[in-house]
Amino acid sequence: MRNSCRNVACRLASLAAAGIAAVGTAWGQVPPAWEATPNFRYNIESIDYNANTRVARVFFSVTNPSAGEVPWDIKADWPFTQLLPSAVSRLSLDIGWNTREYTNAGSGSPSAAAAPISVDLLKNATEVVPDSGIYVASATLPTQAKGTGVAAIEGHPAWTVDLGGLPATAPVPVKNAYKYFGITDSTIVPRREIVDINKCKVCHDGTDIPRLSLHGSNRSEELRVCVICHNPNQTDIPFRKTGAEESVDFKRMVHGIHAGGMRRNPLVIIGRGSSVNDFSGVRFPANLANCLKCHIDRPGQGTYQIPLASSVLGSVINTKSTLGGAIDVNPANDLKITPVASVCSSCHDSAKAIYHMKSKGKAGFGVLQSQIDSGTYRERCVSCHGPGKDKDVRRVHEIEESGR
Numbered sequence: 001m002r003n004s005c006r007n008v009a010c011r012l013a014s015l016a017a018a019g020i021a022a023v024g025t026a027w028g029q030v031p032p033a034w035e036a037t038p039n040f041r042y043n044i045e046s047i048d049y050n051a052n053t054r055v056a057r058v059f060f061s062v063t064n065p066s067a068g069e070v071p072w073d074i075k076a077d078w079p080f081t082q083l084l085p086s087a088v089s090r091l092s093l094d095i096g097w098n099t100r101e102y103t104n105a106g107s108g109s110p111s112a113a114a115a116p117i118s119v120d121l122l123k124n125a126t127e128v129v130p131d132s133g134i135y136v137a138s139a140t141l142p143t144q145a146k147g148t149g150v151a152a153i154e155g156h157p158a159w160t161v162d163l164g165g166l167p168a169t170a171p172v173p174v175k176n177a178y179k180y181f182g183i184t185d186s187t188i189v190p191r192r193e194i195v196d197i198n199k200c201k202v203c204h205d206g207t208d209i210p211r212l213s214l215h216g217s218n219r220s221e222e223l224r225v226c227v228i229c230h231n232p233n234q235t236d237i238p239f240r241k242t243g244a245e246e247s248v249d250f251k252r253m254v255h256g257i258h259a260g261g262m263r264r265n266p267l268v269i270i271g272r273g274s275s276v277n278d279f280s281g282v283r284f285p286a287n288l289a290n291c292l293k294c295h296i297d298r299p300g301q302g303t304y305q306i307p308l309a310s311s312v313l314g315s316v317i318n319t320k321s322t323l324g325g326a327i328d329v330n331p332a333n334d335l336k337i338t339p340v341a342s343v344c345s346s347c348h349d350s351a352k353a354i355y356h357m358k359s360k361g362k363a364g365f366g367v368l369q370s371q372i373d374s375g376t377y378r379e380r381c382v383s384c385h386g387p388g389k390d391k392d393v394r395r396v397h398e399i400e401e402s403g404r
């Protein structure tokens with residue numbers, strides 16, 4: 001009998017050293033350990049940006065809310081050191097810009113068309129003062145980065161779970177953290193707020209419909225972090241090998257996911273490992289025409305109404321990349337859908353509706369942002385669908401009274 005391995009953690013480490021995943025499953029198939037979520041909180045303490053060197057230093061900690069917010073030691077504690085056989089522990093700093101509309105142009109990240117800068121915190125963070133539990137990591141921003149930027153922490157610690165009597169290592173979803181900082185803005189401009197995650201959680205509560213933790217439990221329950229990547233210039237190009245690119249712009253993708261019962265064309269997004277995510281079977285268990293099921297209402301103009309802010313960009317549907325090859329990160333040659341038509345056609349996708357948007361509305365499907373900016377494609381939706389107009393977006397949909 002061996003005395004050395006008395007606990008599960010040790011047995012898992014031995015398996016890992018032998019290159020074997022627990023219970024013969026890839027760790028990604030082990031369900032997330034939501035029961036451990038109350039033990040972790042990501043905190044961005046402070047951001048120090050130097051406009052001359054363009055270096056952003058991000059100070060952060062991971063604390064334990066169920067133990068008086070004691071900081072975890074991310075260099076030594078078990079949940080953060082499970083890196084073999086695969087990264088069950090993962091912690092990443094994402095830096096994006098700018099809050100008027102994220103595009104992350106110039107990030108140099110070749111992993112997607114418009115990805116933020118990403119820093120592996122388990123490798124690259126250093127503790128500010130020994131035993132303080134406060135760490136710092138830095139990144140240099142490109143000259144294209146202007147306005148207000150955002151720093152976010154995403155990823156998952158590891159946890160030991162019981163899987164049918166056998167120990168396994170599971171990822172722990174932790175609500176992602178974010179903080180804005182001025183790049184060239186002396187006053188921070190927060191990103192506009194459109195939807196309220198508490199409304200999403202009415203359905204996404206983990207009972208029948210999963211909680212909002214995506215991408216292998218890395219990106220969890222903070223929509224302000226989703227939108228850094230799910231921006232107008234991002235598509236599913238990273239893993240797409242055939243067919244037309246699909247936009248993952250949040251204002252288009254989230255509608256499309258829930259509109260399976262209404263759309264004529266299935267929404268199919270190619271994800272990690274070329275996984276085929278076909279959302280045409282999703283049935284919204286409520287009235288989809290009630291925009292307030294997700295949106296924030298405001299006196300005067302609800303966030304679901306038009307006009308959109310002038311900074312809002314059209315959604316890219318073709319990055320001009322070579323499928324299965326190099327990803328084109330230059331936004332200037334991207335082909336887009338004009339912004340209002342992109343939103344409306346994510347639910348109303350019939351040929352008739354799209355013809356209407358092009359003919360009556362002067363919308364473009366497959367045009368350059370420069371053609372939108374110059375007015376070659378100036379959408380005319382507001383004159384008929386704007387507030388108080390005959391076909392006001394509020395009036396044509398079945399909107400509940402606000403406050404309900």
Ligand code: HEC
Binds near residue numbers: 196202203204285286
């Ligand atoms: C009225 C209920 C309801 C509301 C409100 C709702 N959803 Fe959903 N959502 C669903 C259903 C049902 C699915 C499909 C779930 C499934 O098939 O497992 C889904 C799926 C999704 C998916 C795809 C999940 C995956 O695993 O691929 C995302 C992302 C999503 N919703 C985001 C949101 C966001 C963001 C909000 C709020 C802004 C929201 N949802 C509000 C019902 C809802």
Ligand code: HEC
Binds near residue numbers: 225
């Ligand atoms: C660091 C960047 C990044 C963040 C943060 C991010 N995503 Fe994604 N997401 C992507 C990219 C890129 C794709 C396109 C497919 C791919 O490359 O995996 C995608 C695809 C998806 C898909 C469709 C395919 C799939 O893999 O399921 C859903 C649903 C999704 N994301 C939801 C979310 C939600 C919800 C959040 C926030 C809780 C989020 N994402 C945060 C980058 C990100």
Ligand code: HEC
Binds near residue numbers: 292295
């Ligand atoms: C299932 C949730 C959900 C429902 C239902 C929903 N939306 Fe949205 N909508 C979103 C999300 C998520 C975004 C993007 C949020 C972000 O970028 O922060 C969005 C963005 C938008 C935008 C862009 C706003 C901007 O400033 O960029 C418009 C316009 C819009 N929705 C219209 C509608 C209309 C009209 C309806 C009802 C017919 C509707 N939405 C119903 C989730 C929803």
Ligand code: HEC
Binds near residue numbers: 345347393
């Ligand atoms: C989240 C999905 C969703 C989005 C986004 C959305 N709609 Fe709708 N819309 C609906 C649903 C559901 C109805 C109810 C009738 C139906 O099923 O066609 C509807 C009905 C309408 C109608 C009445 C049509 C008729 O035949 O009676 C108009 C007009 C309309 N929408 C315009 C718009 C415009 C303009 C936008 C963009 C600003 C938009 N919608 C965005 C879901 C959506």
Ligand code: HEC
Binds near residue numbers: 348356381384
């Ligand atoms: C000249 C007025 C006018 C303009 C401009 C206009 N629309 Fe419409 N739109 C209408 C009318 C009228 C309907 C039919 C409404 C009904 O059936 O109740 C409609 C219907 C729609 C519908 C529902 C279509 C369906 O079949 O489900 C959508 C979506 C829509 N419009 C989007 C847009 C968008 C996006 C733009 C701008 C790019 C736009 N419209 C510009 C007048 C207009």
